[in-house]
Amino acid sequence: MVFPATSCQFAISSRLGIFCPLAYGESTTSNPFCSKIVGMDSTGSPKRPNLLNHLLLPLNVIEDQFGRGVVLVGQVIIIWFKAIACMLTGRIDWREAFRQCYLIGNQSFIIVSLTALFVGFAMSLQISRELVAFGGDTAIGGVVSLALVREMGPITAGVMLAGRVGSAIAAELTTMMITEQIDALKVMRVDPIEFLVVPRYIAGLLMMPVLSIYAMTVGLVASIWISMIAANLPPATFLDSVKQTILDRDFGVHFTKAIINATLVIMFSCAVGLNTRGGAEDVGLATTRAIVWVMTSIFIFNYVVTSLTYAPR
Amino acid sequence: MAIPVHTDQKMIEIDQVEKSFGSHRVLKGISFHVRAGERLGLIGPSGCGKSTLLKLITHLLEPDRGTVTVNSPEVGLVFQGSALLNSLTVRENLALALRRRKLSKKDEESIIQEKLSFVGLSDFLNAYPTQLSGGQQKRTSFARAIVNDPKIILYDEPTTGLDPVMSTIIEDYMIKLGEESNAAAIIVTHQYSTWTRTAERVLLMHDGGAVWEGTPEEALKTDNPFMRQFAHGYKEGPMLEGLI
Numbered sequence: 001m002v003f004p005a006t007s008c009q010f011a012i013s014s015r016l017g018i019f020c021p022l023a024y025g026e027s028t029t030s031n032p033f034c035s036k037i038v039g040m041d042s043t044g045s046p047k048r049p050n051l052l053n054h055l056l057l058p059l060n061v062i063e064d065q066f067g068r069g070v071v072l073v074g075q076v077i078i079i080w081f082k083a084i085a086c087m088l089t090g091r092i093d094w095r096e097a098f099r100q101c102y103l104i105g106n107q108s109f110i111i112v113s114l115t116a117l118f119v120g121f122a123m124s125l126q127i128s129r130e131l132v133a134f135g136g137d138t139a140i141g142g143v144v145s146l147a148l149v150r151e152m153g154p155i156t157a158g159v160m161l162a163g164r165v166g167s168a169i170a171a172e173l174t175t176m177m178i179t180e181q182i183d184a185l186k187v188m189r190v191d192p193i194e195f196l197v198v199p200r201y202i203a204g205l206l207m208m209p210v211l212s213i214y215a216m217t218v219g220l221v222a223s224i225w226i227s228m229i230a231a232n233l234p235p236a237t238f239l240d241s242v243k244q245t246i247l248d249r250d251f252g253v254h255f256t257k258a259i260i261n262a263t264l265v266i267m268f269s270c271a272v273g274l275n276t277r278g279g280a281e282d283v284g285l286a287t288t289r290a291i292v293w294v295m296t297s298i299f300i301f302n303y304v305v306t307s308l309t310y311a312p313r
Numbered sequence: 314m315a316i317p318v319h320t321d322q323k324m325i326e327i328d329q330v331e332k333s334f335g336s337h338r339v340l341k342g343i344s345f346h347v348r349a350g351e352r353l354g355l356i357g358p359s360g361c362g363k364s365t366l367l368k369l370i371t372h373l374l375e376p377d378r379g380t381v382t383v384n385s386p387e388v389g390l391v392f393q394g395s396a397l398l399n400s401l402t403v404r405e406n407l408a409l410a411l412r413r414r415k416l417s418k419k420d421e422e423s424i425i426q427e428k429l430s431f432v433g434l435s436d437f438l439n440a441y442p443t444q445l446s447g448g449q450q451k452r453t454s455f456a457r458a459i460v461n462d463p464k465i466i467l468y469d470e471p472t473t474g475l476d477p478v479m480s481t482i483i484e485d486y487m488i489k490l491g492e493e494s495n496a497a498a499i500i501v502t503h504q505y506s507t508w509t510r511t512a513e514r515v516l517l518m519h520d521g522g523a524v525w526e527g528t529p530e531e532a533l534k535t536d537n538p539f540m541r542q543f544a545h546g547y548k549e550g551p552m553l554e555g556l557i
Binding site: 176179180181183184185186187188189190195 | 368371372373388389390392393394396397398399409410412413457
């Protein structure tokens with residue numbers, strides 16, 4: 001049976017339920033959306049494009065992206081529930097979890113240090129400059145620490161972990177899918193969630209708060225240093241301001257954000273990795289997809305937590 | 314040498330199985346069975362559904378219609394690309410397959426040693442898959458597939474990509490294992506030497522169905538146009554109609 005390229009493309013778009021009678025000839029390389037929009041007339045030839053079809057193209061792409069996003073979020077929720085079920089029933093490979101702690105935590109310290117250091121430098125430089133102009137030097141420590149504890153600490157650690165660990169997990173699991181290693185696990189009756197996802201999740205839950213607090217501390221030290229140089233502010237004055245401004249609740253929120261970020265990084269990376277098929281090119285695409293979703297969701301959930309805890313009532 | 318005992322017990326039964334991926338029907342109502350101790354060669358052109366059948370037997374896929382009956386709790390599968398876990402050593406790859414049996418360290422070690430010595434890889438216990446040659450990886454995959462003494466063993470292109478000498482060695486392991494374990498085996502292959510040497514019965518697949526069945530000797534003499542074309546590698550014949 002012959003499956004010409006155009007009919008395969010038709011099948012793909014039909015399966016997604018998004019087919020509309022658009023046509024751009026048989027080319028599949030010049031137009032990245034071509035596989036979604038090729039249709040055929042009654043003779044089997046590609047349909048000719050028209051103005052309406054051109055106008056509908058962006059809607060078609062949005063529909064496809066939205067549909068794939070909904071599927072991915074569903075996969076993330078399913079994997080998360082399964083991982084929680086494994087953890088609650090004690091099905092945890094602690095040896096692998098500690099190995100992942102090393103890979104996720106220890107190996108991220110240098111990159112998190114560097115990032116947090118420069119975030120602290122830039123923030124305190126900006127804030128010192130403005131507050132000194134208004135005679136508010138003594139508030140520098142408070143303002144900087146508020147930003148670091150409530151927002152920048154968790155976000156810096158989350159984003160760095162997404163880039164360093166999320167991409168690695170997505171690439172590793174996608175490669176395992178493509179090379180049938182996941183199928184081999186299933187044939188050996190080893191649950192891929194228990195063997196691959198749970199140790200990474202536990203490592204993320206343990207190491208993300210540590211990295212997050214570490215990023216916050218490095219940022220604060222950098223800020224103290226810059227405040228001394230840029231605003232002649234003694235460290236003691238800076239720290240006094242920090243003590244008066246930061247509440248216990250801020251650390252609770254910081255910890256909550258770190259836990260949520262760990263969940264987002266690990267679950268999205270694993271869900272993308274475990275649901276990708278194809279070849280070498282798909283490893284790169286899966287990695288990009290995981291990173292985009294993890295970073296976007298980190299910023300969205302950061303806002304949600306902030307609005308639930310700090311919004312004026 | 315132990316003589317394989319072919320009993321009447323059907324270890325694998327495929328009955329009117331259909332499977333589609335999207336609009337592409339891969340299997341179109343195929344039926345066959347494999348008895349205990351029997352080695353069935355599943356041959357046919359690329360894309361005719363051989364590997365899909367193996368995935369149905371191992372429950373990696375579910376059929377759309379029909380039934381797949383597997384009369385053994387333990388099924389071993391030798392993957393085409395070996396599918397060893399690269400982050401684990403040879404020992405750990407085999408130990409992973411044994412994990413759910415919760416054996417003592419000593420028993421586990423003894424089984425791993427036994428299976429690795431069967432495939433001549435006793436000295437590679439602590440090597441990682443990336444440190445092994447293609448043939449060694451295939452033999453490790455073989456050892457992993459038989460580590461739980463399965464009564465059903467599936468081979469997905471076991472000799473593809475190997476040199477003739479290594480292919481012969483792997484084929485010898487398959488024959489030896491069949492004789493020693495009395496396990497039912499399905500050997501999916503394109504390699505002429507593999508199915509003629511290792512299979513006792515051959516099933517030729519084409520376009521999602523079975524088009525010929527018999528012994529390897531019969532396969533070389535039959536007038537069936539599909540089998541004649543496949544066995545002798547003729548370009549002319551019904552197998553490629555509509556494809557090229």
